Amino acid sequence: MSLNIIVLAKQVPDTRNVGKDAMKEDGTINRAALPAIFNPEDLNALEQALRLKDENPGSTITMLTMGLPRAAEVVREGIFRGADNGIVLTDRLLGGADTLATSYSLAQAVKKIGNYDIVLCGRQAIDGDTAQVGPQIAEKLGIPQVTYAEEILDIKDGKVIVKRRLESGVETVKAPLPCVVTVNGSAAECRPRNAKRVMQYKYAVSPSEKAKLDDKQKAIVEKRPNLNIQEWGAAFVEADPQQIGMAGSPTKVKAIENVVFTAKQSLSLENNDEQIEQLIKELIANHTIG
Amino acid sequence: MANFYTDNKALKLHLQHPLMQKIVSLKERDFADADKFDYAPVDFADAMDNYDRVLEIVGELCGTTIAENAEGVDHEGPKVENGRVSYASGTQQNLDACRKAGLMGMSMPRRYGGLNFPITPYIMAADIVSRADTGFENLWGLQDCAETLYEFGSEEQRERYIPRVCQGETMSMDLTEPDAGSDLQSVMLKATEMPDGSWRLNGVKRFITNGDADIHLVLARSENGTKDGRGLSMFIYDKRQGGVDVRRIENKMGIKGSPTCELVYKNAKAELCGSRRLGLIKYVMALMNGARLGIAAQSVGVSEIAYREADAYARDRKQFGKAIIEFPAVREILATMKAKLDASRCLLYETARYVDLYKAYEDIARERSLTPDERKEMKLYNKLADACTPLAKGLTSEYCNQNAYDCIQIHGGSGFMKDYACERVYRDARITSIYEGTTQLQVVAAIRHVLTGTYAQLIEGYQAMEIAPQLATQKKMLDVMFSKYQEAVEAVKAVNETEYTDFMARRLVEMAGDCVMGYLLVTDASRNLSSENEAVKEAAEELVKSAKVYVNLGMADVARNAAFVATVKPADMSEYQG
Numbered sequence: 003m004s005l006n007i008i009v010l011a012k013q014v015p016d017t018r019n020v021g022k023d024a025m026k027e028d029g030t031i032n033r034a035a036l037p038a039i040f041n042p043e044d045l046n047a048l049e050q051a052l053r054l055k056d057e058n059p060g061s062t063i064t065m066l067t068m069g070l071p072r073a074a075e076v077v078r079e080g081i082f083r084g085a086d087n088g089i090v091l092t093d094r095l096l097g098g099a100d101t102l103a104t105s106y107s108l109a110q111a112v113k114k115i116g117n118y119d120i121v122l123c124g125r126q127a128i129d130g131d132t133a134q135v136g137p138q139i140a141e142k143l144g145i146p147q148v149t150y151a152e153e154i155l156d157i158k159d160g161k162v163i164v165k166r167r168l169e170s171g172v173e174t175v176k177a178p179l180p181c182v183v184t185v186n187g188s189a190a191e192c193r194p195r196n197a198k199r200v201m202q203y204k205y206a207v208s209p210s211e212k213a214k215l216d217d218k219q220k221a222i223v224e225k226r227p228n229l230n231i232q233e234w235g236a237a238f239v240e241a242d243p244q245q246i247g248m249a250g251s252p253t254k255v256k257a258i259e260n261v262v263f264t265a266k267q268s269l270s271l272e273n274n275d276e277q278i279e280q281l282i283k284e285l286i287a288n289h290t291i292g
Numbered sequence: 293m294a295n296f297y298t299d300n301k302a303l304k305l306h307l308q309h310p311l312m313q314k315i316v317s318l319k320e321r322d323f324a325d326a327d328k329f330d331y332a333p334v335d336f337a338d339a340m341d342n343y344d345r346v347l348e349i350v351g352e353l354c355g356t357t358i359a360e361n362a363e364g365v366d367h368e369g370p371k372v373e374n375g376r377v378s379y380a381s382g383t384q385q386n387l388d389a390c391r392k393a394g395l396m397g398m399s400m401p402r403r404y405g406g407l408n409f410p411i412t413p414y415i416m417a418a419d420i421v422s423r424a425d426t427g428f429e430n431l432w433g434l435q436d437c438a439e440t441l442y443e444f445g446s447e448e449q450r451e452r453y454i455p456r457v458c459q460g461e462t463m464s465m466d467l468t469e470p471d472a473g474s475d476l477q478s479v480m481l482k483a484t485e486m487p488d489g490s491w492r493l494n495g496v497k498r499f500i501t502n503g504d505a506d507i508h509l510v511l512a513r514s515e516n517g518t519k520d521g522r523g524l525s526m527f528i529y530d531k532r533q534g535g536v537d538v539r540r541i542e543n544k545m546g547i548k549g550s551p552t553c554e555l556v557y558k559n560a561k562a563e564l565c566g567s568r569r570l571g572l573i574k575y576v577m578a579l580m581n582g583a584r585l586g587i588a589a590q591s592v593g594v595s596e597i598a599y600r601e602a603d604a605y606a607r608d609r610k611q612f613g614k615a616i617i618e619f620p621a622v623r624e625i626l627a628t629m630k631a632k633l634d635a636s637r638c639l640l641y642e643t644a645r646y647v648d649l650y651k652a653y654e655d656i657a658r659e660r661s662l663t664p665d666e667r668k669e670m671k672l673y674n675k676l677a678d679a680c681t682p683l684a685k686g687l688t689s690e691y692c693n694q695n696a697y698d699c700i701q702i703h704g705g706s707g708f709m710k711d712y713a714c715e716r717v718y719r720d721a722r723i724t725s726i727y728e729g730t731t732q733l734q735v736v737a738a739i740r741h742v743l744t745g746t747y748a749q750l751i752e753g754y755q756a757m758e759i760a761p762q763l764a765t766q767k768k769m770l771d772v773m774f775s776k777y778q779e780a781v782e783a784v785k786a787v788n789e790t791e792y793t794d795f796m797a798r799r800l801v802e803m804a805g806d807c808v809m810g811y812l813l814v815t816d817a818s819r820n821l822s823s824e825n826e827a828v829k830e831a832a833e834e835l836v837k838s839a840k841v842y843v844n845l846g847m848a849d850v851a852r853n854a855a856f857v858a859t860v861k862p863a864d865m866s867e868y869q870g
Contacts, residue, residue, distance in 0.1 A: 194353050197346045197394035197407055201331035204345060218334075226330060 004060030005157070007051045008112055010123035010136070011044040011065055011080060013073040017128050018042075025260060038072070040079050043124025045192035047185040050154050051122050052084045052193060058157070062086045064115060068096060068108055074208040077231050081203045082195040087228075089115070090208050093235040095247050101130070103250035105138030110239040112143060120162060121182045125150060136184035146181040152189045208233045294359065296420045297351025300596070301831035302634065303416055305820050306641040307343060308828060312412065315645060316340070318652035319410045329402045343413040349393050350417045354424035358386050362425040365549035366716050375537030377504035377551045379431075386428050390460070396435050397458030400442060404450060405458035411651065412644040415589045419640065422593020423600075426720035427547035429593065430501050433586045437463035437509050440579040441528065443654075444566035449528065453507055464505035465579055466497045466529070466555060473499075474733055476511065476572055477521040481557060483512035491527060491564060493535070493557040501727075503553025504538050506531050509579065510562060511571050525571040527562040535560025546719030581677075583728045584685040585647060588640050591685075591724045594692035594717060595633040598699040601714050602626060606702050616702075625702060627841045629695045631813075634838035636688040638812035639805070643680035649673040676750065679741035680808075686734030687805040689724035696721035731798075738804070739797040742781055747804040748774075754811035760818035762836060766843040770810045773843075773850045777803040780857040792862045799853040806846035813839035 015036035017024070023035040048063075055061040065080035065088030067073045077088030091111045099107065112121060121143075126133035133149075140147030152167040155174065166173040167186050177183075205222050207215065208231040212223055223229045236246055244250060271277045285291045297303060316339045317323075323339075325332035333339035361382030368380035379387070390396060398414045400406025422429040438457040442450055457463060472478040481495035493512055497503070508529040515523035529536060535558055542552040566575055603626055606617035616622045653662060653670035662670065696718040700707035707714050725731045741747055751774055759767045780803060784796045817839050820832035 194357075194389055194393040195349050196392065197349055197398075198331050199394070200345050200349065201333075201342045201407075204341070222334065228330075 003058055003158070004062075005054055005058050005119045006117055007054060007061060007063045008115060008118050008121045009044070009048050009051045009063055009065050009080060009085060010108060010121065010139070011048065011067050011076045012041040012124075012127045012129075013038050013067060013069050013076045014041045014127050014129040015039075025258070038075070040076050041124055041127045041129075043126060043128075043185060043187050044076075045124070046187055046189040047122040047124050047183075048080055048083060048085065049190050049192040050151070050183070050185055053190075054120070054154060054157060055084065064088060064118075066091065066108065066111055066115070068092070068099075068104060068111070071208060071210040071233065074211055074231050074233075077208075078203065078206055079195070081206060082200050083193055084196065084199065087231070089232045089234055091234050091239065092210075093237075095236045095243065096241075098248040098251060099246060100251035100253035101132050101134040101138060102252060103246050105135045106142055106245045106250060107236065107239070107241055108135065109139045109142035110241045111234060112139065114234070114239045119179050120157070121180070123182070123184055125184045125186050133184070136182055140182035143180075143182070146177045147184070148175055148177050148181060149184045151183045151185045154183065203229065205229050206231055293352065294355030295348065295351040296354040296359070296423055297347045297416075299351075299355070300420075301827040302637060302834070303347070303419070304344075304825065305816065305823075305828045305831040305835070306637065307340070307347075307413060307416060308820075308823075308825070309412075309641065309645060309816075310819075311645045311649070312340065312410075315410050315412060315648045315652065318649070318656065319408065321656070325402055325408065332402060332408070343409065343416075346395075346398075346407070346409070347413060347416060347420070350395060350420050353389055353393055353395075354420050357389050358421065358424040358428060361386055362428075362549075363713070363716070365425060365427065369548045370541060370551035372504075372538050372541045372551070372553070375539075377502075377538055377541065377553065379551070380549050383428060383431065383549045386425070387431065387460070387462070390432055395432070396460045397438055397454065398435065400438055400454050400458055404442075404454035406438075406454070411585070411648045412641060415585060415640065415644040418586055418589035419592050419596070419637070422590040423596045424593075425549065426590060426594055426597075426717070427549035429586075429590045430547060430550040431462060433590070434463045434465070434502055434505065436582045436586055437465055437507075437579065439582050440465075440509060440526075440575060441507075441565065443578060444526070444570075444575050445528070449563070449565065453528065453530075456507065461506035462502055464500055464502045464508045465576075465583070466500050466503070466508050466510040467576060468499045469496060470498050474730065476576065477519075477524075479511050479513060479524055479572070481510065481512040483514040483525060483527060483562070485514070491562045493527065493529065493560045493562050495557050496539075497555040497557070499542065500553045500555055501550055503541075503551065503555045504531070508536070509565065509575075510557075511576055512562075514564075514568050514571070521572040522569050524573075524576075525568045526565045526575040527571075528565050529557075529560055529562040533561045544723075546716070546722055548719075580728060581647075581681050584681050584734070585640075585643060587724055587728045588636075588643065588681075588684040588688045591688040591692040591721075592633070592636045592640050594721045594724065595629070595636055595688070595695045598692065598695040598714070598717050598721070599626070599629045599633050601712070601717065602629060602695075602699040602702040605706075605712070605714075609704075622702060625698050627837075628845060629698050630834075631838040631841035631845060632691040632695055634835055635809035635813055635842050636684075636691050638816050638835075639680065639684045639809050640688060642808075642812055643677065643684040646673050646677040646680055650677050675746060679738070679746040679750070682729075682734035682737035683741075683747075683801065683805055683808065685728065686725075686731045686738060686801065687809070690731055692724055693721045735797045735801045736794075738801045739793065742797070742800045742804055743785065743793070747808060748778065748781075751807055751811055754808075754815050757815045758818060759814055760821050760836070763814045763818060763839055766810070766814050766839055769843050769847050770807065770814065773803075773810065773846055774807050776850050776854045777807050780854050783857055787862055789862055792865065795865055795868070796857055796860075799856055803850050803853050806850050810839070810843050810846045813842055 016039045026032045051063050063085040065077045065085045067076045068091040071092050074090050123136045137147050148164045150166045151164045153165045155163045160179050161176050163176050167188050206229040326334045365380045365382040370379050397406040398409045402408045418433050484492045510527040510529050513523050514525035537556050539554045539556050609616045650673035699714045703714050817832050817835035820828050823829045
């Protein structure tokens with residue numbers, strides 16, 4: 003059975019290698035000091051989508067990202083790895099959105115795409131770590147959600163079977179389609195870019211990028227219609243202005259503090275099971291682990 | 293995340309060589325594919341951008357998956373069960389990743405699903421892969437065989453097999469037998485023609501890399517009663533046909549992830565590739581030349597990892613209150629390693645470019661007849677490729693062994709333990725100067741070009757090039773080295789005894805190599821010192837350093853070899869007999 007798959011991806015600052023200049027004095031992220039990357043768990047989600055496509059010939063994968071116009075890079079990256087096409091949801095009006103406004107905007111875009119069987123995204127983005135957007139989108143679309151997915155085991159008869167990785171173990175669940183699946187970092191790593199696709203799609207651009215191309219490149223893009231990445235605005239996805247951007251975001255950041263973790267305590271244990279068990283219990287009780 | 297292409301600026305420098313313009317234009321037939329394939333380049337800049345982007349994929353894959361798997365692959369190794377090979381799990385992962393990345397059949401024409409890459413960027417990928425996992429380079433690099441299938445197979449065979457290679461099926465070249473190693477004329481595997489025109493193969497092959505491949509090129513005796521190379525033909529064996537089993541895999545010292553198989557052919561159905569009797573004398577020679585360039589790339593990759601491991605350790609390891617890199621004795625080793633690495637790489641890409649040029653002409657000649665000028669150029673580049681290939685294979689493999697040795701030396705006692713990558717590098721390096729023709733056989737091929745003056749012709753070309761002022765001293769030293777080389781060549785020629793020439797061949801070839809690599813370092817550095825590309829400029833500055841170190845070394849080596857030639861007379865050869 004062929005599937006219409008939507009993969010949500012976010013362009014995020016690479017917070018994995020944070021230097022001293024990662025934060026500005028006002029506590030916000032210094033985006034200039036951090037390279038923009040494809041959110042890692044969204045890459046895990048893309049791999050699950052590509053596997054579905056491998057097993058279900060004729061399926062299509064549409065990348066959807068919300069952000070600045072340059073987020074088209076994420077769409078291109080997805081296409082290099084095997085996605086079919088992509089959309090950048092970008093609009094000044096969408097700026098400053100918290101997870102509620104973001105999920106509303108993305109849900110509107112998903113509705114606009116329409117006729118989808120499954121929406122895949124990473125569990126969370128490394129810049130916010132909320133893990134809220136995926137589930138909220140499912141709620142707004144009124145469809146089921148499966149979170150913490152590690153592997154999509156099967157998809158047939160209008161149902162998807164998913165292995166979930168939870169703190170306490172593994173759970174295998176079944177959900178009716180369409181649904182939203184958020185994928186864990188423990189899932190299979192995304193496949194590399196494909197050489198041929200990189201050469202095929204390296205000139206794929208959004209309208210705002212196209213405007214900056216030289217004539218030679220423009221000519222190539224115009225000759226090959228599959229090289230156009232769509233750019234959608236808030237009005238195009240029929241978003242209610244009150245529910246998007248700053249206006250639609252009840253979350254207000256009051257302050258951000260720089261916290262440096264330091265070890266202050268040391269504890270000596272005897273090498274026996276009782277003492278170790280006691281320590282583990284304490285650590286669980288004070289939420290250091292578990 | 294490590295990227296073994298972008299973290300190695302020298303690669304970009306070599307990729308940007310001025311000859312690339314000509315190579316790309318010939319290979320792309322003036323960009324005729326652009327209208328037929330949406331991934332074909334529209335012009336030179338577009339093609340170069342493609343190579344750059346694809347090498348970036350190679351670099352990323354190598355810097356992550358393949359390098360990370362290397363240790364596990366070395367420990368686990370492949371297994372054989374019921375006549376079939378299963379790779380180590382890491383090897384399988386690497387292969388899957390390479391397939392998904394579309395890095396198979398890289399140099400094959402687009403009409404068969406290939407990327408139509410010239411040899412130069414393909415060889416660069418091999419250089420990068422070898423740094424990540426030297427043994428994996430063997431498996432991945434066997435896509436080379438498709439080149440031979442393309443050159444000598446019928447159109448129908450090309451259409452049947454090459455797309456499968458581009459999809460990721462693996463290949464092997466089944467040449468060696470228990471009694472036919474360096475001497476392939478003794479191959480005995482029996483090929484019998486059937487009434488329907490197909491063939492059956494019977495016998496045993498040994499030391500076959502990736503012997504359970506999907507598609508095999510097999511050297512077999514088709515002419516009953518013959519005993520030499522003229523009775524051998526080349527066959528294609530498709531694993532889907534069945535009839536070849538893996539009897540055992542060798543327990544090797546290094547490149548342990550690459551299965552080296554003993555094969556038993558039991559009435560295996562095969563098809564003739566090309567014409568009868570030309571198997572060894574034409575096709576396998578072509579196959580070997582391609583493979584030798586591949587081993588040169590593999591060797592450069594080994595030199596690279598050896599140098600990096602040694603350098604990192606020397607910076608990290610503290611003794612007597614400071615990092616050991618601070619000690620002149622250690623610094624001297626490291627600088628020498630780097631110089632040998634950089635010199636090897638210069639020669640590797642010089643060779644790759646000549647191979648590219650003559651092969652491009654050869655391929656154009658399959659479509660139309662060449663103009664007299666084109667034919668002349670093809671002949672020239674063919675000669676240069678023939679001269680450079682054994683020199684590159686022979687000397688880069690020796691250098692990588694020296695670098696692997698020195699890498700362990702820098703690690704001291706820790707290097708002798710199994711805890712560091714350097715011991716694997718040392719074991720992996722060892723085969724490079726043995727297979728696809730030992731260094732001694734490379735010398736046999738190269739000495740011809742010492743005597744006929746091909747290397748001298750190359751060097752005279754380099755002498756005419758512009759040299760950066762900071763390398764003027766090195767240029768003068770190289771001129772001295774060159775004249776010492778020529779004197780030695782003349783002295784050996786004057787004796788006019790084959791036995792004596794063979795005896796001295798290694799010395800002369802080493803001297804030629806010292807000169808060629810020295811001039812290449814100096815000219816490659818000079819050409820790029822004012823490059824607009826920041827990375828290339830930095831790489832050129834590093835080459836200047838290496839050029840200085842290498843020419844010091846070369847000067848001493850040439851003097852040593854010259855002294856040997858001057859001292860040891862034909863009469864002294866008897867001392868060397870057992």
